[in-house]
Amino acid sequence: MSGRRVAVLGAGIMGSALSMNLARRGFHVTVIDRESEPMSATSRWNEGKIHLGYLYGADPTLATARHVLPGGLLFEETLRELIGGDVTGHTTTDDDIYLVHRRSVVSPDEVRATFDAISELVRQHPDAGRYLVDASDARAAMLTAAELQAMAGEEIIAGFRVPERSVDTRWVADRLAAALAAEPGVDLRLGTAVVQVARDGGRARWRVRGDDGYDEEFDVVVNALWNGRLPIDVTAGLAPEPPWTHRYRLCVFIRTRAEHELASAVVAVGPFGDVKNYNGRDFYFSWYPVGLIAEGTDLELGSPDVPTGHGAEAFVDSVRAELERVLPGVGRVIDDAEESTVQGGFVFARGRGALDDPQSGLHRRDRYGVQRRDSYYSVDTGKYSTAPWLARLLAAEIAG
Numbered sequence: 001m002s003g004r005r006v007a008v009l010g011a012g013i014m015g016s017a018l019s020m021n022l023a024r025r026g027f028h029v030t031v032i033d034r035e036s037e038p039m040s041a042t043s044r045w046n047e048g049k050i051h052l053g054y055l056y057g058a059d060p061t062l063a064t065a066r067h068v069l070p071g072g073l074l075f076e077e078t079l080r081e082l083i084g085g086d087v088t089g090h091t092t093t094d095d096d097i098y099l100v101h102r103r104s105v106v107s108p109d110e111v112r113a114t115f116d117a118i119s120e121l122v123r124q125h126p127d128a129g130r131y132l133v134d135a136s137d138a139r140a141a142m143l144t145a146a147e148l149q150a151m152a153g154e155e156i157i158a159g160f161r162v163p164e165r166s167v168d169t170r171w172v173a174d175r176l177a178a179a180l181a182a183e184p185g186v187d188l189r190l191g192t193a194v195v196q197v198a199r200d201g202g203r204a205r206w207r208v209r210g211d212d213g214y215d216e217e218f219d220v221v222v223n224a225l226w227n228g229r230l231p232i233d234v235t236a237g238l239a240p241e242p243p244w245t246h247r248y249r250l251c252v253f254i255r256t257r258a259e260h261e262l263a264s265a266v267v268a269v270g271p272f273g274d275v276k277n278y279n280g281r282d283f284y285f286s287w288y289p290v291g292l293i294a295e296g297t298d299l300e301l302g303s304p305d306v307p308t309g310h311g312a313e314a315f316v317d318s319v320r321a322e323l324e325r326v327l328p329g330v331g332r333v334i335d336d337a338e339e340s341t342v343q344g345g346f347v348f349a350r351g352r353g354a355l356d357d358p359q360s361g362l363h364r365r366d367r368y369g370v371q372r373r374d375s376y377y378s379v380d381t382g383k384y385s386t387a388p389w390l391a392r393l394l395a396a397e398i399a400g
């Protein structure tokens, strides 16, 4: 296998992890991205929840939990193999709190039943002890009325504490980008937008073409372009399977002057928001209806304008106001910001509908993965949390 030339399209968490895995198996890898640095798109700007499945409390079939669990449990290990260090000190330190909103698409009793079943899945998994914290005794503990009252606003009607953690995605992005650049056997082709992947005549090779005249031949091509993936699949003769939805979500990343004790919490289940406290001073805040600034079902979603200046300030104010109603204390943290960044990213999902509809396909995430046409592979990353693990599996498959 050694010496075969592979093009990896996209230098997000999927493309970066895959390129390093392939190079370590002896392939000569060229990574192509339109940005000037690897890991500068969605994989840098998200909340970094390393899913055990609880976020998908509206999927009582547990198909989503089963799909996200194996890769989530091995996230730390598969990432450590790549960056050569562990994520200690760059993850949320306490259990995540799921707060059930009174307009949740599933009732507290249903959430409790699904969470108990997910905890059981986690406990029984052979890798439960290899998660960011030991999850071999995972439980969803219901908050007492007093705990709930101390923490949440009136719109919250129940709460659960689960052993999920999130990683600081900006820290991971910096480490992974540096590791990718230092990896022998990986060439970076940055600043090139891929426009086509075509069969090279009758031969079992592929030509990758860019918007700047770039044109090179490869034995294997892996498309990990996320939002930009489907149009390139079409050029390679791989027809996308509907339904799908692209969304663009904005969120707020804040560094405070002082340390704060705000809990990491998700308001569930539906179009609400969340808070991540990575280390007492670095925080993530989102409120879904305010942050959803573009949505579409075309092959690709155009990049929306990310607000700056007064627009960014107004956005932070809206997120603050919405979150403060359900999680009093958020406002105090946001007001103490030393640095505030409004950024966002794309979400691709194999479903349609709105999050306030219990029947929406967006409440499930159990169909992402790899499609293949000969030596052309297309990867729907699905989740940040499973990307390094999926990349390891795919590299093994490509190596045969």
Ligand SMILES: Cc1cc2nc3c(=O)[nH]c(=O)nc-3n(C[C@H](O)[C@H](O)[C@H](O)COP(=O)(O)OP(=O)(O)OC[C@H]3O[C@@H](n4cnc5c(N)ncnc54)[C@H](O)[C@@H]3O)c2cc1C
Binding pocket: 009, 010, 011, 012, 013, 014, 015, 032, 033, 034, 035, 038, 039, 040, 041, 042, 043, 044, 045, 046, 047, 048, 049, 050, 051, 192, 193, 194, 195, 224, 225, 226, 227, 228, 229, 248, 249, 250, 251, 344, 345, 346, 347, 381, 382, 383, 384, 385, 386, 387
């Ligand atoms: C607000 C938000 C919160 C999220 N929270 C979580 C979470 O908590 N946990 C979780 O598991 N997942 C989460 N996700 C989803 C997660 O971020 C993505 O699944 C993941 O980052 C996708 O990784 P990727 O490498 O496929 O894509 P990207 O990081 O977007 O990488 C794709 C790369 O392809 C490049 N590209 C695209 N088109 C072209 C082209 N034509 N030519 C050249 N380059 C191109 C882009 O520049 C980019 O660098 C969240 C997403 C958002 C937006």
